[in-house]
Amino acid sequence: MQAILEAIQAGANGDDLANIPLPESYRAAFVRKADVGMFEGLDSPDKDPRKSLHIGEVATPEIAPDEVVLAVMASSINFNTVWTSIFEPLPTFGFLSRLGKESVWGTRHDQPFHVVGSDASGVVIRTGSAVRNWKVGDKVVVHCNYVDDQDPSSHDDSMLGANQRIWGFESNYGGLADLTIVKANQLMPKPSHLSWEESAVNGLCASTSYRMLVGRHAARMKQGDNVLIWGATGGIGAYAVQLVLNGGGVPIGVVSSERRAKLLQSMGCEHVIDRAAEGYRFWSDEHTQDESEWRRLGKRIRSLSGDDPDIVFEHPGRSTMGASVFVAKRGGTIVTCAATSGYMIEYDNRHLWMKLKRIVSSHFANYQEAWDMNRLIDRGAIQPVLSACFPLTEVGEAANQVHHNQHEGKLAVLCLAPSRDLGIDDPEKRARIGEDRIRRFEVL
Numbered sequence: 001m002q003a004i005l006e007a008i009q010a011g012a013n014g015d016d017l018a019n020i021p022l023p024e025s026y027r028a029a030f031v032r033k034a035d036v037g038m039f040e041g042l043d044s045p046d047k048d049p050r051k052s053l054h055i056g057e058v059a060t061p062e063i064a065p066d067e068v069v070l071a072v073m074a075s076s077i078n079f080n081t082v083w084t085s086i087f088e089p090l091p092t093f094g095f096l097s098r099l100g101k102e103s104v105w106g107t108r109h110d111q112p113f114h115v116v117g118s119d120a121s122g123v124v125i126r127t128g129s130a131v132r133n134w135k136v137g138d139k140v141v142v143h144c145n146y147v148d149d150q151d152p153s154s155h156d157d158s159m160l161g162a163n164q165r166i167w168g169f170e171s172n173y174g175g176l177a178d179l180t181i182v183k184a185n186q187l188m189p190k191p192s193h194l195s196w197e198e199s200a201v202n203g204l205c206a207s208t209s210y211r212m213l214v215g216r217h218a219a220r221m222k223q224g225d226n227v228l229i230w231g232a233t234g235g236i237g238a239y240a241v242q243l244v245l246n247g248g249g250v251p252i253g254v255v256s257s258e259r260r261a262k263l264l265q266s267m268g269c270e271h272v273i274d275r276a277a278e279g280y281r282f283w284s285d286e287h288t289q290d291e292s293e294w295r296r297l298g299k300r301i302r303s304l305s306g307d308d309p310d311i312v313f314e315h316p317g318r319s320t321m322g323a324s325v326f327v328a329k330r331g332g333t334i335v336t337c338a339a340t341s342g343y344m345i346e347y348d349n350r351h352l353w354m355k356l357k358r359i360v361s362s363h364f365a366n367y368q369e370a371w372d373m374n375r376l377i378d379r380g381a382i383q384p385v386l387s388a389c390f391p392l393t394e395v396g397e398a399a400n401q402v403h404h405n406q407h408e409g410k411l412a413v414l415c416l417a418p419s420r421d422l423g424i425d426d427p428e429k430r431a432r433i434g435e436d437r438i439r440r441f442e443v444l
């Protein structure tokens with residue numbers, strides 16, 4: 001790996017990189033099948049990713065014809081790595097075993113370990129025989145949509161393919177490692193003005209928010225829309241705020257601390273609700289929701305933006321969905337991609353049908369949506385929301401912080417990159433966009 005890293009740092013060309021032998025094994029962050037029962041009887045918050053995420057060597061897999069080997073310079077923590085590391089709602093080994101039964105190449109994924117991670121920036125160091133558009137030496141970022149191109153539905157929208165998977169969550173050999181294998185159709189050009197770690201944090205979260213709000217499959221925000229955004233300084237929320245502002249909408253951001261409220265205001269989000277300071281209690285007990293609290297939130301939103309939200313950007317799930325359905329405007333849209341606080345949802349259906357609201361589901365993004373979002377980042381129209389950076393050896397600590405909502409934006413992880421701020425190829429473009437904008441989440 002050292003030879004590969006040195007060649008990348010020296011700016012070696014594709015031929016030179018292709019001549020460096022691949023190591024037989026590489027360093028990776030993984031959970032073990034043998035550990036699946038380790039947290040039995042504990043409540044979710046007590047399940048500690050630092051205990052289940054290990055760093056060690058795994059054998060380098062062979063690549064399929066449509067895949068590449070990537071030297072991973074940096075990656076990031078996504079919530080799916082938290083789910084994998086606490087074995088909730090299901091251990092991910094079931095996904096790997098299903099993939100293992102699908103094809104000869106699929107069997108590689110069914111292992112007693114699961115290398116996690118659904119983001120990466122890095123350099124292509126091998127290409128499979130069927131790869132056409134990418135070559136060894138290309139600097140890339142990876143999106144996590146692992147698509148079955150033999151399913152007809154995938155050719156309408158690749159998220160509809162029956163075998164669509166999230167790389168590094170429903171497949172093995174994810175991005176939190178020094179090497180990874182990905183399909184060629186997961187690759188996108190690395191934004192030239194960003195460092196490895198700044199490039200690595202965007203793929204999963206930014207593309208998810210793009211599909212939820214901008215792409216043609218979900219809420220389809222239009223200019224002037226009021227958009228209520230839960231977790232507005234979190235991973236997907238912080239990209240949602242930027243997309244709404246860029247698209248001529250009006251974000252109303254919900255956060256849970258003064259620090260986050262200030263961060264949100266500094267992004268240009270004028271309407272901020274601090275849910276902790278305002279003390280909303282949508283559930284009076286485990287089984288009962290309090291409609292008067294929904295009303296209080298609705299009034300607060302109107303007092304800020306003068307109207308009800310055309311769109312509610314929903315992901316906390318059980319704790320907020322009742323309120324989200326209630327506060328959405330007549331005819332408005334609740335777009336949901338997750339359920340962090342619980343997936344058995346309750347809302348008052350009368351508020352949905354009598355006011356002609358609709359709940360729209362969304363999940364990651366297809367290649368075009370991910371590509372379009374990456375282009376916005378490359379143009380400097382959307383900024384990375386990196387708040388802190390960890391070495392690969394501390395991946396458990398980073399995942400634990402995300403598990404406990406202690407972070408803002410995204411946490412990056414350095415894999416092969418030996419230090420921060422490397423990989424910036426276009427400093428002039430960076431200067432034009434502005435260091436303060438690019439580093440906004442680090443400064444506060």
Ligand code: NAP
Pocket residue numbers: 078079080204205208230231232233234235236237254255256257260275315316319320337338339340341362363364365402405409
């Ligand atoms: P994150 O970085 O942890 O941010 C989530 C934000 O939600 C937090 O900053 C927090 O903000 C807010 N929040 C957490 N619990 C809440 C609650 N009970 N009520 C209200 N707000 C709450 O996570 P993320 O990366 O944005 O991901 C959010 C969820 O989306 C996760 O469940 C993740 O798995 C899912 N996701 C799904 C997809 C997909 O493709 N389907 C893609 C990405 C993420 P405050 O505490 O400041 O309010």
